Amino acid sequence: MKYMTNLCHLYTNGCTSLECMPPDLGQLTSLQTLTYFVTGSSPDCSTIRELQDLNLGGELELSSLEYVTEEHAKASNLGNKEKLTHLSLKWSDHTTDVLDQHRSVLDALKPHAMLEFLGISSYGGTGFPTWMTSLTFLQHLTRLHLDGCTMCEEFPQFGQFKALEVLVLKRLNKLQSLCSHNSSAAFPALKNLSLENLDAFERWAATEGEELTFPILDNVVIVNCPKLTTLPEAPKLKVIVLAEDKAQLSLLVLRSNYMPYLSGLYLSVSDTEATPTPKLDQDHEVSLSVMNLTGCSFLFSSSLLQSAGGVWKWFGQLVRLHISSFDTLIYWPAEEFRSLVSLHSMIIRNCSKLIGPAQVKGCRTRGRDQFLPNLTALYIxxxxxxxxxxxxxxxxxxxxxxxxxxxxxxxxxxDRELESLQHFDTIASLEHCDGLASENMPEQSPSPRINPFPCLMSLTIHYCNKIRSVRT
Structure with a gap:
């Protein structure tokens, strides 16, 4: 490739199986874009020293940095590549290198101060270099991603990046908080915050009792942060994504001041022992339009004799509902769903114990216009x-x-009045339904009988081996 001297743009995004870059890459002096550079251990591979004289711009991801020396890192001359806007630095997850070398290499890879995106993955140092912890450097940074820095004990003051709009922190085993000082003026521009697999993270500000407010935060993701017991102070919050073992933060959300203003709520709780949600104080509807629930047993009762509380009456404006992996959901939640008058789309997945309404005496819903009257799409x-x-x-x-x-x-x-699925213009796909006889397929000829699905346009039934007929 070194002979392709007129090459200006080389896009290698996603080529994660590459083991190295071709030799003498530095001879491509016309190169302006190189999105992915992987360092190899073979002498036939280009080192990042080859980047020295390339005037690269846009995005650059440097991978397999465990093979990089401090000398080569300095020679790459990243600090003078002022057209770079996005920089990702990645080590391998299971490197056996001396971890102090990680810090010296990262220090030598100091970018220019106008960088907009910085991502660091599987970094093995115990702390970050001064160019990351400086209170004046990287003040134009809008996105910061740190992932797999498991040995790190000292972190930047994340609130120091005043232009930061997106902060993603994953697998930082020793991170305990986001700020240790001056937290009152932190995160003035932050809109999206994602915290995932942070075993030690327990509070927003390092000093207990100190308030940390996110003035324009509208989207927060918290996944597997077992020590965190509080939600962020964020008056503009619109979307919350929570995944946890115990229903700790999820119950806090339902009782929080956020609920009337949320547009999207995504909850995943592994604990199946949580009790049904008690009746809550709020009586008014919320503006929530999308809700995705996985394993949230506290939102449904396993008995017909008790309700899951008054929380469902809030969701009269809900448009899309996705529920999955509810092992405690046995009876069809007709009472809970009765208030979902605006629901258009519903997905029910992997609720292995859910039984049909005919199997429970008195559970049948009477009146076809009384239950989910605006539902247009159902996926089970x-x-x-x-x-x-x-x-x-x-x-x-x-x-x-x-x-x-x-x-x-x-x-x-x-339902004898609904005796046939004849006379409906539907795209039907019936596969692997061994119990379905061909004579029971829906006909396309007119019929005087009542049409049970006057609006149905698409019908798909796959792997339902006991279904007898598409008629009653």
Whole structure:
């Protein structure tokens, strides 16, 4: 490739199987874009010294930095590449190098001060170099990603980056807080915050009792931060994503001042022992339009004799609902869902113990216009005990059913007025439904019988081996 002297742009994004770069890459003096550079251990590979005279701009990712020496890192001359806007620096996860070398190499890779994005992955040093901890450097940084810096004990004051809009922190085993001083003026521009797999993270500011406010934060992701017991002070928050073992932060959200103003809520809780949510103080509806729930057993009761609390009555404006992996969900939650009058799309996935309404005396919903009246799309998958669906609304346009191995009926057995699926213009896909006889396929000829799905446009049934008919 060294003979391609007129080459200006080399895009190698995502080529993560590359073991090294071709030799003498530095001879491509016309090169302006090089998105991914991997350092190899072979003498036939280019070292990052080859970047010295290249006037690169835009994005640059340097990978396998465990093979880089401090001398070569300095020779790469990153500090003078002022057209670079995005810089990613990556070591391998399981490097056996002397970890002090990581710090000296990172120090030598100091970029220019106008950098907009900085990502550092699998860095093995115990602290960061001074150009990262300086209170005056990188003041134009808008995005910062740190991932897998498991040995690090000293971190930058993240609030010092006044232009920072996105902060992503993952697998920082010894990080305990975001700020240790001057937290009152921190994060004036931060909009998106993601904290994932932070085993030691326990508070927002280092000093207990000190307040840390995120004035314009609108999206927060907190995944597996077991010691964190409080939510951020963020008056503009719109979207919350939580994944945790115990329903600690999830219950805090439901009781928080955020609820009336949220537009998206994504909760994943592994604990199946959590009790149903008690009735909460708020009586008014919230503006929530999208909700994704995984394993949140506290939101549903496992008994017909008790309700999961008054939380569901808030969600009258909910448009999309996705629930999955509810091992405690046994009975169809008709009462909880009765208030979801604006719901357009619902996904139910991997609720292995969920049974159909006909199997529980008194659980049938009467009146086809009383339950989810505006639902247009329903997707059900992996519900192995489900034998029958609830009474489907007339508004339904899309119905997808996958891997419900005990499902026998789409419509109720006792709904004699809904005797046929004939006379509907539908794209039907029926696969791996061994119990379905060909004579029971829906016909396209007119019928005087009542049409149960007047709006249905797409019907998909796959891997439902016990389904007998698409009629009742």
């Amino acid at each position: 998958a992996g519900c192995g005990n489900l034998t029958e669906l609830f009474v489907l609304p007339l508004s339904l346009t899309t119905l997808n059913i996958y891997e419900c191995c005990n499902l026998e009926f789409i419509l109720g057995q006792d």
